[in-house]
Amino acid sequence: MKSNTRNLYLIPYVLWILLFVVAPILLILYYSFFDIEGQFTLGNYKKFFTPVYLRMTLSSFWYAFLITAFSLIIAYPTAYLLTKTKHKQLWLLLIILPTWINLLLKAYAFLGIFGTFGFANSFLELIGIGRKQLLFTDFSFVFVSVYIFIPFMVLPIYNALEKLNPSLVDAARDLGASWWTTFRRVVFPLTLDGVKSGCQAVFIPALSLFMITRLIAGNRVITLGTAIEQHFLVTQDWGMGSTIAVFLIIAMAIIMVATGNRK
Amino acid sequence: MDKNTIIRFEHVTKQYDDDPPVLDDVSFEIERGKFYTLLGPSGCGKTTILRLIAGFTEPTEGNIYFNGKVINNVPPNQRQVNTVFQDYALFPHLNVFENVAFGLRIKKMKESEIEVKVKEALRFVNLEGYENREINEMSGGQRQRVAIARAIVNEPEVLLLDEPLSALDLKLRTEMQYELRELQRRLGITFIFVTHDQEEALAMSDEIFVLNKGKIQQSGTPTDIYDEPINRFVAEFIGESNIVPGKMIKDFLVEFAGKQFECVDQGFHPNEPVEIVIRPEDLEITKRDHGKLQVRVDSLLFRGVHYEICCYDQDGNEWLVHSTKKVGVGDEIGLHFDPEAIHVMRLGETEEEFEKRLGAYHEVNHEK
Numbered sequence: 001m002k003s004n005t006r007n008l009y010l011i012p013y014v015l016w017i018l019l020f021v022v023a024p025i026l027l028i029l030y031y032s033f034f035d036i037e038g039q040f041t042l043g044n045y046k047k048f049f050t051p052v053y054l055r056m057t058l059s060s061f062w063y064a065f066l067i068t069a070f071s072l073i074i075a076y077p078t079a080y081l082l083t084k085t086k087h088k089q090l091w092l093l094l095i096i097l098p099t100w101i102n103l104l105l106k107a108y109a110f111l112g113i114f115g116t117f118g119f120a121n122s123f124l125e126l127i128g129i130g131r132k133q134l135l136f137t138d139f140s141f142v143f144v145s146v147y148i149f150i151p152f153m154v155l156p157i158y159n160a161l162e163k164l165n166p167s168l169v170d171a172a173r174d175l176g177a178s179w180w181t182t183f184r185r186v187v188f189p190l191t192l193d194g195v196k197s198g199c200q201a202v203f204i205p206a207l208s209l210f211m212i213t214r215l216i217a218g219n220r221v222i223t224l225g226t227a228i229e230q231h232f233l234v235t236q237d238w239g240m241g242s243t244i245a246v247f248l249i250i251a252m253a254i255i256m257v258a259t260g261n262r263k
Numbered sequence: 264m265d266k267n268t269i270i271r272f273e274h275v276t277k278q279y280d281d282d283p284p285v286l287d288d289v290s291f292e293i294e295r296g297k298f299y300t301l302l303g304p305s306g307c308g309k310t311t312i313l314r315l316i317a318g319f320t321e322p323t324e325g326n327i328y329f330n331g332k333v334i335n336n337v338p339p340n341q342r343q344v345n346t347v348f349q350d351y352a353l354f355p356h357l358n359v360f361e362n363v364a365f366g367l368r369i370k371k372m373k374e375s376e377i378e379v380k381v382k383e384a385l386r387f388v389n390l391e392g393y394e395n396r397e398i399n400e401m402s403g404g405q406r407q408r409v410a411i412a413r414a415i416v417n418e419p420e421v422l423l424l425d426e427p428l429s430a431l432d433l434k435l436r437t438e439m440q441y442e443l444r445e446l447q448r449r450l451g452i453t454f455i456f457v458t459h460d461q462e463e464a465l466a467m468s469d470e471i472f473v474l475n476k477g478k479i480q481q482s483g484t485p486t487d488i489y490d491e492p493i494n495r496f497v498a499e500f501i502g503e504s505n506i507v508p509g510k511m512i513k514d515f516l517v518e519f520a521g522k523q524f525e526c527v528d529q530g531f532h533p534n535e536p537v538e539i540v541i542r543p544e545d546l547e548i549t550k551r552d553h554g555k556l557q558v559r560v561d562s563l564l565f566r567g568v569h570y571e572i573c574c575y576d577q578d579g580n581e582w583l584v585h586s587t588k589k590v591g592v593g594d595e596i597g598l599h600f601d602p603e604a605i606h607v608m609r610l611g612e613t614e615e616e617f618e619k620r621l622g623a624y625h626e627v628n629h630e631k
Contacts, residue, residue, distance in 0.1 A: 165350070165352065167348050167349075167350055167352040168352050168354060170317075170319055170339070170346070170348070170352065171346070171348060171352035171353075171354070172354075172365070173318075173319070173338070173339040173340050174317055174319075174339050174340075174344075174345055174346045174414075175340075175345065175365050175366035175369065175413070175414075175417065176340045176341075176366050176369045176370065176417070177340055177365075177369050178340055181369060185365075186354060189356050190354075190355070190356055
């Protein structure tokens with residue numbers, strides 16, 4: 001009787017998962033076996049292993065790695081300082097605030113800032129470096145992506161640091177550890193879970209970025225995300241788009257398992 | 264300065280912002296190889312003293328000396344003291360061996376030497392064979408021992424213990440009191456133990472500092488402090504006591520509860536108002552007519568070792584008696600006590616004045 005009612009409660013969730021998680025994945029898998037004429041084929045998978053797509057995969061991973069690494073380098077000290085400030089909640093809110101603004105709007109804002117006559121170039125001219133091509137470069141792509149992803153890195157690290165028992169830091173200092181050793185041997189290992197969740201929250205979406213690649217990097221950077229978008233919207237080759245998506249899903253699953261918590 | 268002095272506080276004040284000071288102009292000396300206890304209620308400043316010695320915080324005013332050198336701004340990792348924390352602060356990501364080896368690894372000691380030292384430290388605290396256990400597999404008492412081993416393996420000159428027994432159950436706590444005392448004797452180093460538990464302090468210490476509101480109220484051996492508390496706070500905080508107002512008629516004669524009694528205290532002004540302390544175990548139940556005081560039993564509580572009997576005299580003063588004799592509630596009984604059982608406290612006397620007065624009449628006694 002009791003377990004029956006519990007099963008009743010589960011129905012909406014099971015339906016949700018079936019409709020919006022399992023079905024789309026199966027559909028993607030299904031489409032990946034058809035070519036542009038609607039014929040069954042394994043050709044899409046063969047095509048994926050050609051140098052064009054492999055290079056694209058490699059560059060996707062490389063940029064996702066760069067974005068994650070820079071986010072981490074900026075976010076960890078930020079989160080650390082955040083735990084030491086007086087008005088933690090206020091500062092945290094200020095860091096989360098940009099995520100409430102639409103991604104497209106933020107991208108367009110950067111078009112203005114990095115443009116030939118934008119704020120960034122005026123500043124460069126002012127300090128005597130002169131106008132530079134900023135937009136449509138690797139730099140601007142990574143810069144804007146890092147800017148967008150930082151809150152997602154800060155939050156889990158901040159939570160992990162907040163959970164850290166401060167007397168452990170005292171204990172390490174007491175046993176003769178310098179600040180750096182204390183960080184390396186105690187603080188960082190104990191906040192590793194937060195770092196891992198942060199990296200997952202950044203690396204996986206960064207792998208399939210597409211809008212920013214076009215707007216900020218001017219399609220100079222072609223990632224798997226861009227490729228999927230192009231196949232679905234421009235070349236109408238849904239089969240190839242799905243195949244790339246299948247590989248992306250596999251890659252994400254591997255990353256989730258690899259960085260997952262052992263507990 | 265005495266060669267035996269290892270730590271000295273000179274007019275140390277610690278204050279956060281505009282709050283009242285946590286420590287207010289505190290001065291004292293700690294000698295080598297003794298067991299010290301900082302005793303007081305929570306918020307009295309005892310943990311602050313420990314944190315100042317360990318280097319986790321700096322004094323607002325005054326100087327702290329270690330082996331004769333000012334160490335106010337020396338960071339904790341450069342001090343020859345180690346701490347056993349209240350919550351043990353063991354590193355959850357390291358096993359028992361690595362926790363104990365933490366300090367040695369920082370000193371870049373050879374692996375073989377580390378192994379020998381860690382094993383020795385673990386043997387010292389009766390934890391042989393637990394090297395590869397994870398911290399979350401250890402019980403509270405075992406964690407406590409790991410924390411002690413982790414501290415003493417670094418061979419500190421002073422070991423600081425911040426209420427390390429408060430998380431243990433009563434039986435384990437009593438056991439650990441013996442062990443800590445024994446450990447201190449074997450190591451021969453200075454222990455500074457912080458607690459709010461007066462029984463713990465009395466049982467373990469060579470010397471006790473009783474603190475309240477950021478000031479040292481009294482310092483001395485456990486028997487000094489128990490037998491001759493300087494003021495109401497100390498008398499009430501250490502053990503149980505009957506404190507009644509009285510008047511010092513002249514040397515060796517005191518008046519309270521409407522009667523005059525012979526006592527052993529002197530050095531007061533004639534007819535000076537004072538407070539009288541008599542410990543409950545010094546009161547003896549007799550027949551009503553034989554007692555020095557006549558009281559009526561108000562309540563009776565069985566405490567195991569003794570009965571705790573609460574009585575009132577005709578003036579309304581409460582008298583707490585510890586006795587193995589059983590009496591009935593409402594009985595009229597007499598209380599007997601020796602002149603030595605009466606301790607007279609001068610109102611508002613500082614520790615310095617107290618010592619001076621004690622010293623003065625010790626001299627008088629010697630002359631006799």
